Every structure is written in structure tokens, then in C-alpha cells.
Amino acid sequence: MLIIDILTLFPQMFSGPFSESIIKRGQEKGLIKINITNIRDFSRDKHKKVDDYPYGGGPGMVIKPEPVFEAVESILKQHKRDEHYQKWIILMTPQGKVFNQKKAMELAQKQHLIIICGHYEGIDERVRQFLVDEEISIGDYILTGGELPAMVVVDCVARLIPGMLGEEQSIKDESFTKGILEYPQYTRPEVYRGYRVPDILLSGNHRKISEWRRLEAIRRTFLRRPDLLDDYPLTPEEKEFLIQLSREVKKNKSG
Structure with a gap:
């Protein structure tokens, strides 16, 4: 205690x-x-x-x-x-x-x-x-x-004390716990006012969902708190993803 x-x-x-x-x-x-x-x-x-x-x-x-x-x-x-x-x-x-x-x-x-x-x-x-x-x-x-x-x-x-939240996994996935921001979250309904939940989350493919969440967490961090990525250990795939994302952002700004 x-x-x-x-x-x-x-x-x-x-x-x-x-x-x-x-x-x-x-x-x-x-x-x-x-x-x-x-x-x-x-x-x-x-x-x-x-x-x-x-x-x-x-x-x-x-x-x-x-x-x-x-x-x-x-x-x-x-x-x-x-x-x-x-x-x-x-x-x-x-x-x-x-x-x-x-x-x-x-x-x-x-x-x-x-x-x-x-x-x-x-x-x-x-x-x-x-x-x-x-x-x-x-x-x-x-x-x-x-x-x-x-x-x-x-x-x-x-809330970090074991047993306080009941679901310890939820803490592991939260923003800042892993050093970057958390990925986007969605719940029912599948479509609300014409806005749809990303198809990948409805696929049932847990490996691809996990990969999507990982990259979306990096995307959100890059766009909102890029300073957090300075010390974050990126994989080669994630580094390439950031390069492409950076190019997209520059293109959108110039356009």
C-alpha cells in the first residue's frame, strides 16, 4: 500500500x-x-x-x-x-x-x-x-x-499502483508510458454522422491492427509532440514511415 x-x-x-x-x-x-x-x-x-x-x-x-x-x-x-x-x-x-x-x-x-x-x-x-x-x-x-x-x-x-485500474494493460498503452503519444481510439457505432471507423480496426487481424496502432501513435506524436521522438528507439520501418510522413506534411504546407 x-x-x-x-x-x-x-x-x-x-x-x-x-x-x-x-x-x-x-x-x-x-x-x-x-x-x-x-x-x-x-x-x-x-x-x-x-x-x-x-x-x-x-x-x-x-x-x-x-x-x-x-x-x-x-x-x-x-x-x-x-x-x-x-x-x-x-x-x-x-x-x-x-x-x-x-x-x-x-x-x-x-x-x-x-x-x-x-x-x-x-x-x-x-x-x-x-x-x-x-x-x-x-x-x-x-x-x-x-x-x-x-x-x-x-x-x-x-492510477499506476497495481490493482487501481483493474486492467493493467491499459496503462501500458497510454500516452507517455511508452515515451510517445497513444494511438487513436474508436468505439461503436461503426458509422456516426457519415464518419467511419478505420476499416483495419474491423478486420479482426490483430497483427495488422497492432501494426496500425504503432504507426498511428508515431504519426500522432510527430504531428503533436515531435520532441518526444528524439529519444524514442525507432525501427528501420518506423524511420522510413517518418520520412514519408515528413514529406507529406511538407507537401501539404507548400500546397
Whole structure:
């Protein structure tokens, strides 16, 4: 079971996303356990204040180190008797390494994730330097806090845990899992408003269907995210397919 502890100033934000769909079922099955800790519970201020003005001046407020350190230490005390216990502490911040599927797969192998949600103007640098193991961002833009990014990370990691989805093969074929985008998907009806499902998918020839899907995945990646193909190991057949595809694209642009 993967244990995830989330430290936040706004615990109510997590009640909806984590009580629905796959994550809800995963918790009910005992595959994942998610705990939400209010950082304010560890404030030394009688008004539960957790932020202060930055040294040296400047705009905004900064989250103080004491409540964050003590919240994490409180969580760790619950596991101190387990000699095999391993934890990984993450700070959600725009300054972190950009999250991707590879990172999600790494985190899904951990035993215990502790995710700290930043807020306000930032967090005391000593939290970064002496407490967290890794800083993660979900993209090059600024949100009001780390709560939404934490939800994204948990959702992405949780669905990789064996048993969460039921059909493990579906994960293997998803976009980014193999390093490229997923092939197009179709379902019934066979014809809708004059638009037909590709004939190959109705042929019953699984070898040719698999080959079509592989090349269509490469086509979609080339057209939408060509950067993903830089490190993708292409076969000679796939390289030739890309050459022809590139020629078609150039011809269509020039025409």
C-alpha cells in the first residue's frame, strides 16, 4: 500500500477530488492511503498564523519553517518503529522539476510520500534545504498554491499502483508510458454522422491492427509532440514511415 500524506493550509480543498472515482475505490480496497494534515495545527501562534514578512523586505508573506518541520516530524513519529520504513518528501513549487509520466512511475514505487503544498509568496528556504527530498512543478505557470498541483501528482501516481485500474494493460498503452503519444481510439457505432471507423480496426487481424496502432501513435506524436521522438528507439520501418510522413506534411504546407 502506498501512503500519501499531504500538508496544506486548506485541507477542505481535497475532500471532493479524493472521495470520487478511482482514488476513492483505491482507498476502499486498501491500495492507497491518503492523509491530509493542516499545517495550521502546528502553528505556535494563538491565532494559528503560519506566515510572516520576509527578511530583507519585499512583497507578500512567507510560510514559516516551524509548523512545516513539526508537521512532518509528527507524521514521521508514526513510523519510527518500522525499520524498513522509507519516506520521500516533496515540495510542490513552480521552481521544481517539471512533473511527467516518468516521474510519476518513480513515485509510484515509493512506500510513503509526504507532499508539502506551498502558498502565499513562498516558503522559508530552510524547508527546501533541510527537509524536502525533491521539488516538483506541474508546469511553467503560477497558481495560488500547491494544492491543485498536489492533486495532479496524487491522481497520476495513484492510477499506476497495481490493482487501481483493474486492467493493467491499459496503462501500458497510454500516452507517455511508452515515451510517445497513444494511438487513436474508436468505439461503436461503426458509422456516426457519415464518419467511419478505420476499416483495419474491423478486420479482426490483430497483427495488422497492432501494426496500425504503432504507426498511428508515431504519426500522432510527430504531428503533436515531435520532441518526444528524439529519444524514442525507432525501427528501420518506423524511420522510413517518418520520412514519408515528413514529406507529406511538407507537401501539404507548400500546397
